[in-house]
Amino acid sequence: MRAHQLEQLKAQLAALEAKVHQHDAQLSDADKRWLHHKSRFHEQLFEQQGASLAGCLEVLRRDLKQIEQMVQVGATGDTLGLACQRFGERFEALMQALANTDTARRGNQLSARGRSSKNSDYQWIDQSVMNSSHKLHQELAKHKSWEDKMVQKIQQMEQALDITPANDKITLQNEILALHKRLGKCRQAMTYIEQRIAWLEKPRY
Structure with missing residues (x-):
């Protein structure tokens, strides 16, 4: 296993x-x-409640330290693969928690602005689409298709970890984390689109 592969994980963390x-x-x-009593993770990933997420970082640091120690002693096979997979799952869960907070906050801000889309972070979605419920449903379906493809690809890559040579496991894990990041952004956009649809279709009295 190459040192630069481990350094990539450290840089991502x-x-x-x-x-x-x-x-x-x-x-x-x-x-x-509103986050004070919320449990934001599965108990097998993080034992954490409340708004702050800093406590989760120590768990990820410990996971990465364990991977580094395994590499130093030449560990291979399932042991290293499981450690990489656990790190990846926790990494993705923490990224998703960040996205969820941001999306919820944006939804509240959107409501306060009268649901205006002019200051949206999703300027890449055409303005005509943002003002059409029908077109937004089509946009949501497109994002759903992207989501399904990325989830399937991630599952295939995670299964491949079991048979990937030890020297290539970190490289594959980096690719999985990068795809998880894209998936998180896709889901964040889907949540925003759903909020926009709900507002456009809300009865006006």
Whole structure:
């Protein structure tokens, strides 16, 4: 296993750490109230409740340290593969938690602005689409198709981890994490589109 492959995982974790610290710093009192008693992860991933996500980083650091130690002693096969898979699952869960907070906050801001799409973070969606419920349903279906394809690809790649040579496991894990990141953005966009559809189809009295 090459050292630069492990360094890639470290760099990805460092980037995630920066996002988590930014997330926690931007939490408003309202965010802290509605997230206070929420369990945001499956108990096998993180034992964490509340708005702050910083506590999850220590678990990921410990996982990565374990992978590094395995590499140093020449561990191969299922042991290393399972460690990489566990790290990837927790990494993705934390990324999704960040996206969920951001999407919920954006939904609240959208409501406060009268659901205007002009300041949306999704400027790549044509304005005519944003103002048409029918076109938004088509856009949502397109995103759903992308989501299904990415989920299927991730499952195939995770299954391939079991038979991937030890020297290539970290490289494959990096590819899985990158695809998880794209999947998270896709799901975030889907949530936003669903919110927009709900507002457009809301009865006006």
